[in-house]
Amino acid sequence: MGVRDGETSMRVTFLGTGSAMPTGDRFQSGLLVQDEGRTLLVDCGSGVLHRLQQSGVGYESVSTVLLTHHHLDHVADLLPLLKARWLAGEETLTVVGPSGTKALVDDLLDVHDYLDGRVDLSVREVHPGEFSVAGFDVRAREVRHSKYGLAYRFDDRLTVSGDTEAFAGLASFAEGSGLLVHDCSFPDDVEVDNHPTPSSLGRALSGREIGRVYLTHLYPHTEGRHDEMLESVGTHYDGDVRFAEDLTTVRID
Ligand SMILES: [Zn+2]
Numbered sequence: 001m002g003v004r005d006g007e008t009s010m011r012v013t014f015l016g017t018g019s020a021m022p023t024g025d026r027f028q029s030g031l032l033v034q035d036e037g038r039t040l041l042v043d044c045g046s047g048v049l050h051r052l053q054q055s056g057v058g059y060e061s062v063s064t065v066l067l068t069h070h071h072l073d074h075v076a077d078l079l080p081l082l083k084a085r086w087l088a089g090e091e092t093l094t095v096v097g098p099s100g101t102k103a104l105v106d107d108l109l110d111v112h113d114y115l116d117g118r119v120d121l122s123v124r125e126v127h128p129g130e131f132s133v134a135g136f137d138v139r140a141r142e143v144r145h146s147k148y149g150l151a152y153r154f155d156d157r158l159t160v161s162g163d164t165e166a167f168a169g170l171a172s173f174a175e176g177s178g179l180l181v182h183d184c185s186f187p188d189d190v191e192v193d194n195h196p197t198p199s200s201l202g203r204a205l206s207g208r209e210i211g212r213v214y215l216t217h218l219y220p221h222t223e224g225r226h227d228e229m230l231e232s233v234g235t236h237y238d239g240d241v242r243f244a245e246d247l248t249t250v251r252i253d
């Protein structure tokens, strides 16, 4: 599997490469996965609805959202997406995510009860293992974060870490992927649990075969420090590593 900029099947568009603290340039988590007419949104943080519109894909085309976990920066635009689809005359929305997704959506609709019943809403909880969503075959693995969450792998093309510490189990889960999109929230000098630093990520990835790694979930602390962070990952891991940017599309063979 390779990653290139030419004409291939799977397209991954970074809608939001930021985190819970705004940088001014990076919206909260959202990743659009498209393949042969299938479209899936992974996470739906604040700003993702606007990015969908800016991407040219549009919220009308996204009827399924797959959540990695339930922190606000991954779910904040869920009801805004539902409302926009309702107003645009779209009739469905499917939300898929880890245990607790049903309760989350029910609670959101309790607060904003005028949105209840506006679209045909289907909510499904998924667990570590294999399942199918929006026509994609997906494998899920539990991650290490302050809230229960899942990483997802789409055949041998794409792995999405969600929010997680870097650890060998996840690196092994991602091994052989054309593309790995991995949380790299902070530079090395920030004391952090539940998220990686570049050196912890580099150490976890050391020796793994992955086509290309994109760093995402970037806090403002990372601004202006990309070179140093890449160098730090590169001390341990010699593969192709880049910073994700909002509204960039990558094609995977
Ligand atoms: Zn989180």
Ligand SMILES: [Zn+2]
Pocket (backbone or CB within 6 Å): 019, 020, 029, 071, 073, 074, 163, 217
């Ligand atoms: Zn997050």
